[in-house]
Amino acid sequence: MNILVALKQVPNLTDDLEINSEGTDLNHDALQYVLNEWDEQALEEAVLTKEAAGGTVTVIGVDTTGELNEALFTALAKGADKAIKITGDYPRGTDSHTQAKLLAEAIKDLSPDLVFAGVQAADDRDGQIAPMLAAHLGLPYVGVVTGVTVKDGKAVVHKEYAGGMMAEFEVSLPAVIGVQAAHQPPRYAPVSKIRQIAKTVKVEEIAGGEAPGSGSTVRRMFKPESAGHAEMWEGGPEEVAEKIVALIREKGLLNR
Amino acid sequence: MTNDIFILAEHLDGKLADITFELAGKGKQLAAALGGKAVAVVLGSGARALAETISADAVLYVDDPALAEFNPEAYGRVLAALIRERAPRLVMLGNTSVGMDLGAWLSVMTGLPLIAYVNGLAADGGTIVATSQIYGGKIQAEAVPNGEACLVSCLGGAFPADAGRGSSPVEQIASPVPLNDLKVRFVKLIRPEGGDVDITQQQILVSIGRGIGGQENIELAQELADALGCAVSASRPITDAGWLPKTRQVGKSGLTVKPKVYLAFGISGAPEHLEGMRGAETIIAVNTDPKAPIFDVAHYGATCDLLDLLPVLTEKVKGG
Numbered sequence: 001m002n003i004l005v006a007l008k009q010v011p012n013l014t015d016d017l018e019i020n021s022e023g024t025d026l027n028h029d030a031l032q033y034v035l036n037e038w039d040e041q042a043l044e045e046a047v048l049t050k051e052a053a054g055g056t057v058t059v060i061g062v063d064t065t066g067e068l069n070e071a072l073f074t075a076l077a078k079g080a081d082k083a084i085k086i087t088g089d090y091p092r093g094t095d096s097h098t099q100a101k102l103l104a105e106a107i108k109d110l111s112p113d114l115v116f117a118g119v120q121a122a123d124d125r126d127g128q129i130a131p132m133l134a135a136h137l138g139l140p141y142v143g144v145v146t147g148v149t150v151k152d153g154k155a156v157v158h159k160e161y162a163g164g165m166m167a168e169f170e171v172s173l174p175a176v177i178g179v180q181a182a183h184q185p186p187r188y189a190p191v192s193k194i195r196q197i198a199k200t201v202k203v204e205e206i207a208g209g210e211a212p213g214s215g216s217t218v219r220r221m222f223k224p225e226s227a228g229h230a231e232m233w234e235g236g237p238e239e240v241a242e243k244i245v246a247l248i249r250e251k252g253l254l255n256r
Numbered sequence: 257m258t259n260d261i262f263i264l265a266e267h268l269d270g271k272l273a274d275i276t277f278e279l280a281g282k283g284k285q286l287a288a289a290l291g292g293k294a295v296a297v298v299l300g301s302g303a304r305a306l307a308e309t310i311s312a313d314a315v316l317y318v319d320d321p322a323l324a325e326f327n328p329e330a331y332g333r334v335l336a337a338l339i340r341e342r343a344p345r346l347v348m349l350g351n352t353s354v355g356m357d358l359g360a361w362l363s364v365m366t367g368l369p370l371i372a373y374v375n376g377l378a379a380d381g382g383t384i385v386a387t388s389q390i391y392g393g394k395i396q397a398e399a400v401p402n403g404e405a406c407l408v409s410c411l412g413g414a415f416p417a418d419a420g421r422g423s424s425p426v427e428q429i430a431s432p433v434p435l436n437d438l439k440v441r442f443v444k445l446i447r448p449e450g451g452d453v454d455i456t457q458q459q460i461l462v463s464i465g466r467g468i469g470g471q472e473n474i475e476l477a478q479e480l481a482d483a484l485g486c487a488v489s490a491s492r493p494i495t496d497a498g499w500l501p502k503t504r505q506v507g508k509s510g511l512t513v514k515p516k517v518y519l520a521f522g523i524s525g526a527p528e529h530l531e532g533m534r535g536a537e538t539i540i541a542v543n544t545d546p547k548a549p550i551f552d553v554a555h556y557g558a559t560c561d562l563l564d565l566l567p568v569l570t571e572k573v574k575g576g
């Protein structure tokens with residue numbers, strides 16, 4: 001089983017997201033980038049699939065941060081076998097349409113049986129990469145998936161809907177799967193192992209082609225004008241606890 | 257190209273999802289501004305009765321056995337064919353489990369741009385302007401398509417549903433493309449198991465997110481809930497980690513709750529979470545990040561450490 005996982009780094013959302021002087025994008029250079037949290041899930045599900053069905057896991061991404069190696073080395077430490085990065089003049093914040101096109105061009109020569117990607121990323125304003133990849137590759141796609149089982153050249157997947165409802169689908173391989181959550185929480189890789197890999201493993205590089213762009217233009221980026229911001233309670237735990245208890249009592253919900 | 261707007265209807269288990277009506281209501285308003293028709297597109301099998309309950313300018317009902325249940329491949333093929341044939345100006349999808357499989361795929365297949373995570377949509381002098389909520393709800397991006405036409409996927413709850421309920425003339429057609437060689441096959445629906453507690457029936461919820469830090473701290477939340485005589489609910493990462501059962505999850509892929517008091521402790525307020533709790537009567541958020549989006553929907557907030565707060569609060573509830 002030849003399994004591919006598309007990885008992408010996104011800004012750390014707990015950072016202060018500063019908007020550039022034109023007011024049309026984030027000030028990306030000021031931000032710290034981390035692996036998209038749903039890619040962590042996709043990687044875990046890929047490694048679990050490999051452990052169950054055999055094969056290899058290749059991680060691949062477009063290097064938009066100049067720091068993709070970190071994510072690739074970590075993935076190798078978690079059980080991926082091979083890492084590829086697509087290089088070129090692709091700045092931080094490169095749109096999904098461009099990344100999907102570049103990934104598809106690289107992936108099509110690798111004849112995967114399964115391509116996993118995170119179901120979404122925090123910055124995909126112009127749409128999710130995984131279904132675009134499927135469209136470019138001419139492969140079937142199911143997203144919002146929480147569990148994949150491979151048998152007899154097919155993947156049985158569970159797709160989540162609202163309210164805890166799920167659907168089971170059977171998908172002929174090769175296929176692209178948008179992972180919402182792996183069967184089990186993503187594993188941890190010891191820093192020493194990541195360091196070791198960083199010293200010894202060579203990441204394969206592929207030069208990317210042209211960037212088609214998203215097909216839409218951001219006129220204005222801004223922080224949500226909170227229609228109603230919470231009334232903030234100052235003070236430490238004591239004071240805040242007092243306020244909460246008072247409010248619950250006022251509503252007649254404190255029975256003791 | 258026409259000035260018509262396509263609205264994808266969603267149905268599950270024989271019921272239309274609210275997003276359908278939300279999109280139809282907004283779609284009608286935009287179609288009027290653009291000088292076109294709002295056409296609700298219903299894909300199904302023997303589902304004409306459902307198609308008759310949407311208020312749009314017209315309903316296009318595609319009937320095929322392969323469309324009985326949502327199937328991303330079948331839906332995708334039919335929609336791509338209809339978009340090519342009928343050339344709508346705008347295609348509106350939900351940013352739901354269904355719409356997330358289709359929007360980006362259709363964008364590549366039809367060459368139309370997609371603007372995703374939309375919570376604001378207008379026709380500004382004939383130009384479609386869509387505002388996306390991105391970066392976990394921390395940023396809004398207002399965008400226009402480079403050409404005239406585009407696809408948008410809209411967040412649940414962004415537009416009122418009532419304007420889309422009613423009825424309209426239904427045109428029934430067969431599938432414009434063959435659907436007998438699908439690589440994706442629907443097997444079955446899996447219903448949620450009943451949990452030990454029903455979080456939708458609680459007056460108060462102690463709801464915890466990733467800020468709880470570790471499984472060993474869940475106990476602190478449970479002790480507070482015990483003192484209050486209520487239940488602990490959670491954001492998705494907590495149930496994904498297996499720290500609480502799936503039945504305790506609030507949000508887009510979990511349950512929608514409307515307690516009298518919702519205590520959001522260590523929850524950032526991602527759009528997917530807000531979808532499930534913004535209807536609570538009083539929301540109190542505790543989060544160490546003063547910029548967390550949860551404070552935009554909460555009524556009261558505090559920035560103290562929830563791990564310091566929980567034991568103190570539990571004591572006060574017991575003593576009070």
Ligand SMILES: Cc1cc2nc3c(=O)[nH]c(=O)nc-3n(C[C@H](O)[C@H](O)[C@H](O)COP(=O)(O)OP(=O)(O)OC[C@H]3O[C@@H](n4cnc5c(N)ncnc54)[C@H](O)[C@@H]3O)c2cc1C
Nearest residue numbers: 465466467491492507508509510522523524528544545562
């Ligand atoms: C298709 C889809 C469906 C989804 N459905 C759901 C859903 O149903 N429900 C859901 O919740 N999510 C859902 N999500 C996930 C959602 O996007 C977010 O990832 C999730 O809600 C984040 O959970 P969180 O707020 O607990 O974690 P984070 O976003 O990591 O937030 C943790 C917060 O805790 C704060 N914090 C940290 N330490 C402390 C401390 N000691 N004291 C106080 N505060 C602290 C931090 O400042 C931060 O704001 C879905 C995602 C997708 C793609």
Ligand SMILES: Nc1ncnc2c1ncn2[C@@H]1O[C@H](COP(=O)(O)O)[C@@H](O)[C@H]1O
Nearest residue numbers: 006007008061062117118120121128129
């Ligand atoms: N630059 C990239 N390189 C590799 N994979 C990517 C890249 N961008 C996105 N992906 C994959 O597609 C998923 C969905 O991303 P997005 O389309 O941005 O929602 C990501 O989480 C990755 O799995």
